[in-house]
Amino acid sequence: MLDIHELVAKVEGKQILNGLNLSIKPGEVHAIMGPNGAGKSTLGNVLTGRAGYDVVSGDVTFNGKNLFELEVEERAREGVFLAFQYPVEIPGVSNMEFLKASVDARRKHLGLPELSSFDFMKLARECSQKVSLDPAFLKRGVNEGFSGGEKKRNEIMQMMLLEPRLCILDETDSGLDIDALQVVAAGVNAMRDSARSFIVVTHYQRLLDFIVPDYVHVLANGRIVRTGDKELAKELEAKGYGWLEKEGV
Amino acid sequence: MSARMTNSRQSIPAPMSAFQRHALMMAKQQSVAASHGHLLSSLREQGASEFERATWPGRKLEHWKYTSVQALQSNETAVWAAGSSASAECLATQLIPMHATRLVFVDGVLDAAASDTMPEGICLFSQADNLATDVIEANLGKVAGTVDPARRNLFASLNGAWTLDGLLIHVARNVVLEKPVYLVYVSTAQHNVVANLRTLVVLEQGASAQIIEHFLSSEHVSGNNGFVNTLTEIQLGPNAQLHHTRLNLEHEAAIHVGAVHVNLMRDAVLNGFTLSEGSQLKRIDYQLNHCGQGASLSFDGVYLARHDQQVDYHTCIEHRVPNCTSQQVFRGIVGNKAKAVFNGRIHIFEDAQKTLAEMSNRNLLTSNSAEIYTKPELEIYADDVKCAHGATISQLDETALYYLLSRGISPANARTMLSFGFINELLSSLTIEPLRVWLEAWLRNRFSEDRSLVSDIKPATDSGAEP
Numbered sequence: 001m002l003d004i005h006e007l008v009a010k011v012e013g014k015q016i017l018n019g020l021n022l023s024i025k026p027g028e029v030h031a032i033m034g035p036n037g038a039g040k041s042t043l044g045n046v047l048t049g050r051a052g053y054d055v056v057s058g059d060v061t062f063n064g065k066n067l068f069e070l071e072v073e074e075r076a077r078e079g080v081f082l083a084f085q086y087p088v089e090i091p092g093v094s095n096m097e098f099l100k101a102s103v104d105a106r107r108k109h110l111g112l113p114e115l116s117s118f119d120f121m122k123l124a125r126e127c128s129q130k131v132s133l134d135p136a137f138l139k140r141g142v143n144e145g146f147s148g149g150e151k152k153r154n155e156i157m158q159m160m161l162l163e164p165r166l167c168i169l170d171e172t173d174s175g176l177d178i179d180a181l182q183v184v185a186a187g188v189n190a191m192r193d194s195a196r197s198f199i200v201v202t203h204y205q206r207l208l209d210f211i212v213p214d215y216v217h218v219l220a221n222g223r224i225v226r227t228g229d230k231e232l233a234k235e236l237e238a239k240g241y242g243w244l245e246k247e248g249v
Numbered sequence: 250m251s252a253r254m255t256n257s258r259q260s261i262p263a264p265m266s267a268f269q270r271h272a273l274m275m276a277k278q279q280s281v282a283a284s285h286g287h288l289l290s291s292l293r294e295q296g297a298s299e300f301e302r303a304t305w306p307g308r309k310l311e312h313w314k315y316t317s318v319q320a321l322q323s324n325e326t327a328v329w330a331a332g333s334s335a336s337a338e339c340l341a342t343q344l345i346p347m348h349a350t351r352l353v354f355v356d357g358v359l360d361a362a363a364s365d366t367m368p369e370g371i372c373l374f375s376q377a378d379n380l381a382t383d384v385i386e387a388n389l390g391k392v393a394g395t396v397d398p399a400r401r402n403l404f405a406s407l408n409g410a411w412t413l414d415g416l417l418i419h420v421a422r423n424v425v426l427e428k429p430v431y432l433v434y435v436s437t438a439q440h441n442v443v444a445n446l447r448t449l450v451v452l453e454q455g456a457s458a459q460i461i462e463h464f465l466s467s468e469h470v471s472g473n474n475g476f477v478n479t480l481t482e483i484q485l486g487p488n489a490q491l492h493h494t495r496l497n498l499e500h501e502a503a504i505h506v507g508a509v510h511v512n513l514m515r516d517a518v519l520n521g522f523t524l525s526e527g528s529q530l531k532r533i534d535y536q537l538n539h540c541g542q543g544a545s546l547s548f549d550g551v552y553l554a555r556h557d558q559q560v561d562y563h564t565c566i567e568h569r570v571p572n573c574t575s576q577q578v579f580r581g582i583v584g585n586k587a588k589a590v591f592n593g594r595i596h597i598f599e600d601a602q603k604t605l606a607e608m609s610n611r612n613l614l615t616s617n618s619a620e621i622y623t624k625p626e627l628e629i630y631a632d633d634v635k636c637a638h639g640a641t642i643s644q645l646d647e648t649a650l651y652y653l654l655s656r657g658i659s660p661a662n663a664r665t666m667l668s669f670g671f672i673n674e675l676l677s678s679l680t681i682e683p684l685r686v687w688l689e690a691w692l693r694n695r696f697s698e699d700r701s702l703v704s705d706i707k708p709a710t711d712s713g714a715e716p
């Protein structure tokens with residue numbers, strides 16, 4: 001599904017990713033942990049093609065396609081989805097309009113007919129209920145005045161609507177209380193299937209009690225420095241990241 | 250042929266433009282009715298004499314620096330509009346459907362057939378009873394009259410010189426007008442006609458009202474060169490509350506020069522909103538005066554200009570007394586070869602301590618040949634005040650653009666959504682729901698019609714994901 005090979009990338013002239021390798025098969029859930037500033041968000045931004053995140057070398061194949069040959073919107077339509085660490089507020093553009101435009105674009109790409117406004121409304125309401133977001137939020141500006149937790153739930157709702165192939169969750173759990181965390185985890189678990197893969201970036205082992213990963217990676221200094229199973233997350237929680245550096249990995 | 254000032258000394262009047270001479274002649278052509286003429290005579294005389302002495306706008310005149318009045322300057326053929334009525338089609342397609350007291354004026358003349366009956370307190374000057382006459386006498390010209398003569402707009406003077414009749418909206422003490430008053434001003438395709446509109450709004454202590462002024466052109470307009478000159482004076486008594494909305498959506502061949510003057514007395518509240526599309530010449534002045542302590546105003550404005558249009562907003566907020574607040578937000582999008590001006594003046598008088606004044610002006614330019622002149626003018630003479638202002642000419646927000654693209658939305662569609670949203674955000678201050686809904690639909694249509702108002706200019710950093 002996703003093969004990242006020796007990826008080196010710069011942000012504003014500064015090299016952040018230093019030869020990162022990661023391979024993900026369909027249906028797998030990979031957790032990525034690591035200290036602040038390690039390059040976790042940078043990885044998400046590079047994979048989605050954000051302007052200003054420059055690939056220096058290496059390559060990424062997504063379902064057989066060279067990801068770097070695709071524009072931002074083309075990657076999204078192919079099924080790459082990033083739940084933002086900091087979702088963007090766009091006052092003046094209604095959440096509903098935004099969601100409809102997203103779903104229309106994805107469906108068009110898949111050769112499916114556009115949903116009628118009525119059918120879309122129905123679908124959007126269902127999804128908003130699944131993430132415990134009052135449907136009234138659909139009428140508000142995109143993330144406008146949403147609390148931190150509401151923004152994160154809005155991201156998960158978008159993931160449900162778009163049904164991506166690869167979901168990258170960038171600290172979706174940060175700042176969430178336990179109830180919101182369970183809502184998010186339930187949303188993710190409901191979407192897990194043999195064809196869909198996840199990269200879950202988190203600082204907290206507790207999320208991984210709800211979303212059980214197949215692999216746990218430690219990203220430090222722009223590389224994957226250790227890979228293990230969910231026990232590794234517990235070890236990290238107990239010991240921090242310092243011991244990895246001391247071991248010189 | 251220009252009448253540009255060659256000698257700026259005030260004692261020697263500059264030569265008048267052809268239009269100035271012609272306009273004064275038109276004032277003489279008007280026959281003032283004996284019935285209410287006495288109400289208007291001093292306004293007319295004073296207006297004519299100010300207009301005669303006024304310097305015709307040109308690049309050297311600070312408040313007309315960027316806006317060309319060429320379209321009027323040499324016009325010696327303008328005539329008074331003949332009365333006509335609005336076509337059913339025009340009314341059906343352009344009126345905002347809402348529960349309101351609707352009054353329709355066609356080329357400046359009331360179209361009774363298209364209008365509701367006027368409720369108590371609302372009348373034409375020409376039909377004023379004793380009470381209304383007293384209100385007119387006490388207020389007409391008094392709100393606009395407080396402007397420093399050096400800054401007086403000559404078209405406001407001309408409006409006085411041309412005032413033959415007008416509309417009075419008087420809301421008595423503690424009366425709440427439940428229904429909005431919806432004033433529709435239709436310009437027809439009559440060639441080269443002039444309409445002069447004078448409106449006086451007086452809210453007594455504790456009164457409350459919602460007023461919408463909607464300017465439009467009847468549908469089959471081609472090469473219309475009509476000139477509409479308007480002046481709305483608003484006196485808000487202590488604790489009075491007014492929602493005032495003004496929409497200038499005329500055809501782009503129309504010439505509109507207009508002004509809104511408001512006095513706010515103690516604890517009065519004004520919620521103002523204005524939206525204008527550009528035209529051959531569109532100039533709108535707002536003069537908002539805090540005259541009583543505790544008064545507050547919020548005022549949002551939008552201008553959209555494309556093609557060869559120009560639109561010019563001059564706002565002036567005077568904090569004459571302490572403890573008042575003003576919040577002003579203007580946004581504009583300028584495309585093609587259009588030109589827009591926003592000149593926001595805030596004058597805080599020496600006595601006006603504890604003033605809170607905020608002004609923001611943001612602009613999107615959607616073409617390299619479009620022009621925007623934005624100028625804050627702050628005069629602050631009190632020391633214990635909070636005054637914030639900001640003016641920007643910017644591009645679409647890159648992070649927001651990335652967010653939309655990352656959901657699969659095409660760049661073209663994303664830019665349309667963000668440009669629309671940039672303006673639509675301000676509509677949320679409209680409290681009359683059918684008005685907001687109508688305007689949002691109008692705006693959506695404007696953005697889908699052509700791409701001249703969509704910011705397509707590439708952001709500075711380009712897509713960087715290429716190896």
Ligand SMILES: Nc1ncnc2c1ncn2[C@@H]1O[C@H](COP(=O)(O)OP(=O)(O)O)[C@@H](O)[C@H]1O
Nearest residue numbers: 011012016034035036037038039040041042043
């Ligand atoms: N847009 C940006 N501009 C400048 N520096 C950035 C930008 N994004 C990330 N960085 C830098 O890249 C490094 C990695 O950041 P990030 O990927 O956000 O780390 P993480 O998500 O692991 O905490 C940090 O040093 C950060 O300051």
Ligand SMILES: [Mg+2]
Nearest residue numbers: 040041042085
């Ligand atoms: Mg991060």
